Amino acid sequence: MAESPHPSVRLSFSDGSKVGFPVEPGETVLDAALKAGAPVLYQCRSGACSTCVARLVEGRAEMQGGALLQSEVAEGQRLLCRTTVSDDCGFSLGYDSAAGSGKPRKAFAFVDAVVRIADNAVRLVLELAEGETLPFEPGQYVQVTVPGTEQKRSYSIASPPSALPRIELLIRLLPGGLMSAWLTDAARRDDVLEIEGAFGSFFLAEKDPRPHVMVAGGTGLAPMMAMIDTIREQPGRKPPILLSFGCASEGGLFYREEIGLREFWLPGLDARISIEHGQPGEGVRMGNPVDALDAVDPASVAYLCGPAGLIEAARSRLESFGVSPENIHSEQFVASE
Amino acid sequence: MTEKTPVRRASRINVASQRRKNDERTQSQYQPYKDAAWGFINHWYPALFSEELPDDGVEGIQICGVQILLRRTKSGVKAIKDQCLHRGVRLSAKPTCFNERTISCWYHGFTFDLDDGKLTTIVGNPEDPLIGTTGLTTYPVQEVAGMIFVFVREDDFPDEDVPPLAHDLPVRFPESSERFPHPLWPAAPSLLDEGAVCLGIHRTGEADWRIACENGFDNAHILVHKDAAYIHVQNWILPLGLRPMGDDCIAAIEDENGPKGLMQWLFTDKWEPIVENKELGITIPGLKGHFYRTSVVLPGVLMVENWPDEHVCQLEWYVPITDDTYEYWEVLVRVCRTDEEREAFRYRFERVYKPLCLEGFNDADLYAREAMQEFYADGTGWDDEQLVATDISSITWRKLASRYNRGIAKAGRGVEGATKTSSIRMRRLAQGTKPGYFVEKIKD
Numbered sequence: 024m025a026e027s028p029h030p031s032v033r034l035s036f037s038d039g040s041k042v043g044f045p046v047e048p049g050e051t052v053l054d055a056a057l058k059a060g061a062p063v064l065y066q067c068r069s070g071a072c073s074t075c076v077a078r079l080v081e082g083r084a085e086m087q088g089g090a091l092l093q094s095e096v097a098e099g100q101r102l103l104c105r106t107t108v109s110d111d112c113g114f115s116l117g118y119d120s121a122a123g124s125g126k127p128r129k130a131f132a133f134v135d136a137v138v139r140i141a142d143n144a145v146r147l148v149l150e151l152a153e154g155e156t157l158p159f160e161p162g163q164y165v166q167v168t169v170p171g172t173e174q175k176r177s178y179s180i181a182s183p184p185s186a187l188p189r190i191e192l193l194i195r196l197l198p199g200g201l202m203s204a205w206l207t208d209a210a211r212r213d214d215v216l217e218i219e220g221a222f223g224s225f226f227l228a229e230k231d232p233r234p235h236v237m238v239a240g241g242t243g244l245a246p247m248m249a250m251i252d253t254i255r256e257q258p259g260r261k262p263p264i265l266l267s268f269g270c271a272s273e274g275g276l277f278y279r280e281e282i283g284l285r286e287f288w289l290p291g292l293d294a295r296i297s298i299e300h301g302q303p304g305e306g307v308r309m310g311n312p313v314d315a316l317d318a319v320d321p322a323s324v325a326y327l328c329g330p331a332g333l334i335e336a337a338r339s340r341l342e343s344f345g346v347s348p349e350n351i352h353s354e355q356f357v358a359s360e
Numbered sequence: 361m362t363e364k365t366p367v368r369r370a371s372r373i374n375v376a377s378q379r380r381k382n383d384e385r386t387q388s389q390y391q392p393y394k395d396a397a398w399g400f401i402n403h404w405y406p407a408l409f410s411e412e413l414p415d416d417g418v419e420g421i422q423i424c425g426v427q428i429l430l431r432r433t434k435s436g437v438k439a440i441k442d443q444c445l446h447r448g449v450r451l452s453a454k455p456t457c458f459n460e461r462t463i464s465c466w467y468h469g470f471t472f473d474l475d476d477g478k479l480t481t482i483v484g485n486p487e488d489p490l491i492g493t494t495g496l497t498t499y500p501v502q503e504v505a506g507m508i509f510v511f512v513r514e515d516d517f518p519d520e521d522v523p524p525l526a527h528d529l530p531v532r533f534p535e536s537s538e539r540f541p542h543p544l545w546p547a548a549p550s551l552l553d554e555g556a557v558c559l560g561i562h563r564t565g566e567a568d569w570r571i572a573c574e575n576g577f578d579n580a581h582i583l584v585h586k587d588a589a590y591i592h593v594q595n596w597i598l599p600l601g602l603r604p605m606g607d608d609c610i611a612a613i614e615d616e617n618g619p620k621g622l623m624q625w626l627f628t629d630k631w632e633p634i635v636e637n638k639e640l641g642i643t644i645p646g647l648k649g650h651f652y653r654t655s656v657v658l659p660g661v662l663m664v665e666n667w668p669d670e671h672v673c674q675l676e677w678y679v680p681i682t683d684d685t686y687e688y689w690e691v692l693v694r695v696c697r698t699d700e701e702r703e704a705f706r707y708r709f710e711r712v713y714k715p716l717c718l719e720g721f722n723d724a725d726l727y728a729r730e731a732m733q734e735f736y737a738d739g740t741g742w743d744d745e746q747l748v749a750t751d752i753s754s755i756t757w758r759k760l761a762s763r764y765n766r767g768i769a770k771a772g773r774g775v776e777g778a779t780k781t782s783s784i785r786m787r788r789l790a791q792g793t794k795p796g797y798f799v800e801k802i803k804d
Contacts, residue, residue, distance in 0.1 A: 131366035133366070133368055150368070150369060151369075152366035152367055152368065152369070153366070153367040153368065153369045154367070155366070188369060213368070215366050230516075255392070256395075256768065257767075258401055258402060258514050258517075258766070258767025258768060258769075258770075259402060259514060259516070259517050259521070259766070259767055260517075260521050260766075280385075284388060284389060287389055287759070287762075287763060288391075288392055288762055288763055289763075290763060290764070
């Protein structure tokens, strides 16, 4: 058999479908995949957003830079947009081949409410304009163009797909932030926003009966709320869910009542709320959301969202309980001003 | 993205007054219940009385927007989805069975195994590659005390997760006698008791199943029953109403392995009978009544203990057919140990209980529910109702149902009643047949 001129890559999707294609020298796997028409999820193409993350299951593949943690790289995770290959290899993707065919779309949305929910967080309630649609999976995010600018900001959707045309976002206020300034000074009900989505490979695998562990730092709670509501609305037996949510201080906490409601609706939901500094109020633990994970079923599937440090700590904690790395899904957020 | 100027959707905003018993916070606690217009799925529901399904008989019904066919075979009653996977016709419209194990579609002969639902053959196309690869959902069936129950489930609800029927029936006595003492009457009989006999009726009501269900254990509604013939022939005098005396007037039933619902502490000091209204100058001269107690469990099963007589217990179901029709089941249970007892119960049922209680007395409930229907039909009622202290029973039920239901039925699609204005529905109406529970059989 003759050597093929270029190394070839095989992508396996979670539904079992597979796509193979050649990769030219110096070409990234993502570029080659797109050229071959493979339904991969991607967005920034520059190693920042982590949408194109895949797991190396065969062969060797080098990655140049990119927003992955060392521990994630060690486990075989690669951002396809920063990955080149010198010989044949295989990657597995955490989503099915249909997910990537749903291309992000742009839509107009009206502001329904801007509610300050904590010292440094806002809940933004939007309603898609008449005739607009924006399909998404619970856990995915949208990009919002800051009014009056060309700047875009990414926010996970906190409401479930069933709530469409309503879309709720949880937004952390940053001093000097463009979006923060608009939200605190200018935003009014009935303002029109341009949004685009949905993006991201971090979303709920539906009807998974295994115990779910969700770890959220700050506004990283948003995708968890969308997932919890989706699980709640799914008829049939629901998996047990352990939600561990934390903020820096009591004044930064939000959604206590919303979480309490979900605990009421879902007898299998156990929510733990932590703060790292100051005096914890009733029902709040001292420490970070990783400390609150005292016992975890090794058969669990985990979803993590928050700053890098939290994700890294949660990942190693979960692995110490025996949770398999491929069952740990994470979305790291990076604040932009 | 559209190039036109974006346009707002038409919407209404619900602002609940804080004075209401069901303020905004409380309403959000029972949001799942507000979403359950087509009922709670993955629960046991009564489908037919045993005598309605003779040997080899086939019947078609609809529960929670799911069309279900029942056939009595030599190995018991079988239930299968009553919608052929080929072109969607109801198999029960013209039952066609070539053997004991299967049902065939009368249209193109698609033939389904009654036990596992598999497509086993197609009458005129036995080599088709589709055969053996697909099928229809089947539903677990249990027949007790003269009633056939079906576990109405979603297509992918696994067999091993099907709970016992007892989890969807009222609490039993005497095993619960210590927890829910009943010093004024004997232990209420259960359908599952040995020797239990069930006599009753079922009929279609034109209302949302939820407002029907809430009427059953609403302690402020006894006003509608004050002139029922049964009350007068017994010389009973009812109070004007019952007022809750504290938050402990209702006990939640939420054991892990058992039914989920609530028990009301009626005829204890936790509920005060109202005998006077000064404003209207009404005084009840002296209460003379009959002690009973109401409880309700998922998926909407009412138990009235010690009613309408000692040793008898009335059970009711409000089985959702669509979002605006329900099958109203009224059943009296009595344990009969001998043929004479059984005969005496049936005799009294036919002459007293059925005409005076299940019809006379409860007809008032039926029209009260219909009277509420238009207010709730488009969602207005759920947002605008102004509930008060005596509605604690409904509110507690809504919350418990929100927490413990096994699934919210999706709005019916491709089934009868999903399209309210279909021409066939109109024709049937014109011919004098109202929308109902049973399939309309094809007359050859």
